């Protein structure tokens with residue numbers, strides 16, 4: 001997508017001077033970051049750079065020390081709008097669904113998001129695409145790491161949030177699933193939805209992303225900035 005096209009897209013994510021510390025440990029230092037609607041952005045950074053903390057702050061799972069965050073033009077204090085229109089896929093966020101089966105989890109989602117019951121057939125087709133049809137009645141706690149992730153992916157497909165945030169989505173996924181995810185993100189973009197992916201492995205997801213950023217030294221910069229790209233993984 002050209003810079004001009006991006007300029008006319010309304011913003012999906014707007015972050016201004018976001019700072020976050022844990023005690024004396026500074027993680028994010030006055031970060032500015034913008035992402036338009038209908039986009040795929042990648043955020044890279046070394047282990048411990050602060051990518052997950054940034055995502056947690058973005059979706060208000062973590063409090064911020066200072067700064068301003070807007071999602072689709074709404075402040076984080078618009079809690080219901082935020083929860084309805086965002087989803088996070090992360091290996092750390094699964095415990096709350098562990099004691100449901102995928103089938104129960106999807107029923108739960110269709111209830112709370114008021115999704116028509118016709119979606120049930122779609123989710124069965126998608127489950128077949130991702131090769132998890134046989135797991136729909138197994139407790140999520142007992143599924144493999146990659147299968148748990150696929151269940152989260154299916155849930156996000158049901159919800160189709162305006163902003164989908166994926167923390168290390170490719171970790172633990174087989175090659176077919178990775179290819180499926182790439183197609184899903186591109187499809188989301190065509191539908192006007194935005195996807196933000198983090199990875200500590202440079203190259204992952206960047207082939208489909210229009211922009212890649214790097215979190216280093218507590219700040220986010222375009223990954224192709226010369227002084228930062230020297231330090232890339």
Ligand SMILES: Nc1ncnc2c1ncn2[C@@H]1O[C@H](COP(=O)(O)OP(=O)(O)OP(=O)(O)O)[C@@H](O)[C@H]1O
Nearest residue numbers: 022027045046047048049050051052053054199200
């Ligand atoms: N709840 C917390 N309390 C204290 N420190 C924390 C907390 N959460 C994260 N940190 C620290 O913040 C820093 C950034 O962690 P974060 O998990 O965001 O890194 P990351 O870039 O996602 O790393 P990785 O690629 O390994 O997943 C780390 O030093 C981590 O120890």
